[in-house]
Amino acid sequence: xxxxxxxxxxxxxxxxxxxxxEWCGHGPAPxxxxxxxxxxxxxxxxxRLWLDLAGNREGLGRDSDMLAYHRNPWDFKNLLLVExxxxxxxxxxxxxFLFDTxxxxxxxxxxxxxxxxxxxxxQKSSKEVTYHRARSTNIVIALGDGTEKxxxxxxxxxNRLYPYVGEMFMTDKDDLIDMAALRPRFDAHLSATLNxxxxxxxxxxxxxxxxxxxxxxxxxxxxxxxxxxxxxxxxPEAKW
Amino acid sequence: xxxxxxxxxxxxxxxADVPDPEIPAISLLDLGVIRDIQWRADTLEVTVTxxxxxxxxxxxxxxQIEAALSARGIQKLTLKxxxxxxxxxDWMSDAGCKKLEAYGIAPPRSTGSPKQCPRCKSNSLxxxxxxxxxxxxxxxxCKDCLEPFDYFKCI
Numbered sequence: 001x002x003x004x005x006x007x008x009x010x011x012x013x014x015x016x017x018x019x020x021x022e023w024c025g026h027g028p029a030p031x032x033x034x035x036x037x038x039x040x041x042x043x044x045x046x047x048r049l050w051l052d053l054a055g056n057r058e059g060l061g062r063d064s065d066m067l068a069y070h071r072n073p074w075d076f077k078n079l080l081l082v083e084x085x086x087x088x089x090x091x092x093x094x095x096x097f098l099f100d101t102x103x104x105x106x107x108x109x110x111x112x113x114x115x116x117x118x119x120x121x122x123q124k125s126s127k128e129v130t131y132h133r134a135r136s137t138n139i140v141i142a143l144g145d146g147t148e149k150x151x152x153x154x155x156x157x158x159n160r161l162y163p164y165v166g167e168m169f170m171t172d173k174d175d176l177i178d179m180a181a182l183r184p185r186f187d188a189h190l191s192a193t194l195n196x197x198x199x200x201x202x203x204x205x206x207x208x209x210x211x212x213x214x215x216x217x218x219x220x221x222x223x224x225x226x227x228x229x230x231x232x233x234x235x236p237e238a239k240w
Numbered sequence: 241x242x243x244x245x246x247x248x249x250x251x252x253x254x255x256a257d258v259p260d261p262e263i264p265a266i267s268l269l270d271l272g273v274i275r276d277i278q279w280r281a282d283t284l285e286v287t288v289t290x291x292x293x294x295x296x297x298x299x300x301x302x303x304q305i306e307a308a309l310s311a312r313g314i315q316k317l318t319l320k321x322x323x324x325x326x327x328x329x330d331w332m333s334d335a336g337c338k339k340l341e342a343y344g345i346a347p348p349r350s351t352g353s354p355k356q357c358p359r360c361k362s363n364s365l366x367x368x369x370x371x372x373x374x375x376x377x378x379x380x381x382c383k384d385c386l387e388p389f390d391y392f393k394c395i
Binding site: 031032034038039040042044045046049121123124127128134135 | 290292293294295296323324325326327328368369370371372373374375379393395
């Protein structure tokens with residue numbers, strides 16, 4: 001499998017893992033703080049597996065640390081959705097719910113991939129992501145079908161983030177699988193959840209693109225990478 | 241120092257004494273993360289499977305294996321990381337599950353929920369959060385004795 005196709009999986013988990021880690025110590029309740037940090041940890045762990053494999057397939061001696069810390073924004077192949085800022089807890093959980101729903105369906109298919117190494121990582125990750133999706137689904141339902149105020153905020157989170165859904169289902173030669181084929185299962189889980197959450201899917205199917213190809217990331221990616229990469233870029237030989 | 245080369249069954253016994261770094265009540269063998277022990281010429285190869293991809297205990301587990309075997313006189317050791325097939329709580333030993341419960345952590349169950357409160361044994365339970373103090377645990381509460389407790393998630 002190609003370097004770029006594996007990179008796409010690892011860059012998604014890396015950028016979202018880093019985003020979620022920004023919540024550490026700031027969660028609305030201790031349980032939520034702990035849960036977000038644990039999910040970030042799972043995603044960073046998965047990143048190590050994906051990026052080590054990508055580096056191995058590239059064959060230039062780059063490992064996961066090298067790929068995470070010493071690439072520029074335009075070389076990142078993550079979805080635009082995962083680089084969007086946390087803003088409030090509602091937006092963070094809506095982003096997580098949309099990503100987890102796509103991620104779990106992707107990993108389920110990748111668990112049967114012809115490439116043994118891809119299959120192994122997908123099988124391992126899907127066990128963890130099953131819990132991620134169960135949690136983000138429950139929270140979207142609880143907050144959507146909550147108070148008048150929480151319902152409004154979750155609807156506004158959905159309206160803000162829905163234009164980043166379409167990119168997840170674009171497919172090109174650098175994808176490991178046919179992403180478009182996952183859409184019906186994604187939509188089924190989405191509408192069942194939104195229904196319980198008393199939320200309405202926006203009418204427009206317009207979507208932003210340019211993340212997974214690296215051609216048009218949002219401004220937010222450079223900022224998050226600057227924070228994440230500053231130490232290893234300033235002290236490339238640093239060890240602890 | 242050990243005279244000659246210990247058999248792999250002896251090494252298995254040694255590792256049964258190495259505690260899990262996060263849950264010292266159970267051993268690495270109880271946890272089911274040691275998948276294979278082989279001699280490759282004069283080097284001992286221990287195959288270790290991580291529990292969760294990002295679990296910080298993984299590197300500490302490797303360190304503890306190295307330390308335990310080095311103390312027994314093993315000089316040449318390689319640790320092989322194996323992610324497939326993925327680790328499952330089915331690999332935890334029955335003895336390990338009993339030790340977990342005695343330690344206050346409800347052991348994993350295929351139903352996805354704990355059987356009883358590890359303290360008062362009540363079946364009247366509720367989930368607080370799918371995530372707990374480590375990636376492998378969820379938080380539950382007993383509705384009878386009102387104590388919160390950790391549940392080792394079934395994966």
